[in-house]
Amino acid sequence: MAFELRVHNRHGNRIDPVPFLVSVGLAFMLTMSFGPIYGLSYGLALSTSLALSAVAFCGLVAVAYAQFVRSAPPLDAGPLPPGPRFERLLYAALGIGVALVGLTVPLL
Template identity: 40%
Template sequence: MHLRNRHGKIVDGVPFYVVASLAFMFVISLGPFYGSLFGLSIEAGVVASLVVSFVCGCLAFYRFVWTVDPEFRGEIPVDVRFRNLGYAAITFFLLLVLLLIPVIPIVTAAP
């Protein structure tokens, strides 16, 4: 399946597929559990996870397919790639800390 951007040019779909599938996997696997921590039923948590996963897929499509220009390709300098990797690592760490916040009262209340 060839994906086309807003100008009708064929775009590489691999980044979109990777980001959308990882977001789907991450949200569907953790969403119902965190929903139950906040008082949602499992069914409502699954539905909310599917909605959030769909929104993540739409955002990934917009970012990696719709607005990309396939003719603007060039090598990214090493310092920029390293800086972006550092930002991604910090963001991932903060996301994990954010996901642990609701679980802390459960862990500390265990006998």
């Protein structure tokens, strides 16, 4: 018996859960690797740093759920036109670039 994850958008249509799962995995990796280090460098206790990282992770999961699950078009809707796809890709690349630059800035 194969495991099948059934995820539905707000209209009740089944969607592909892979983009959501990948983004949640990346969010976990980034928040739990950078968050405690930054918290400790600002003088917070380890437990507080981990708790704040977990809160940030939960916020990112909520945003990813809203973007990739709730507002997702159904699989049979066909591909998006190239204009909006490129615009979403551009915004995602800019957001990731800003986040990475912000994480690499030395702490003062």
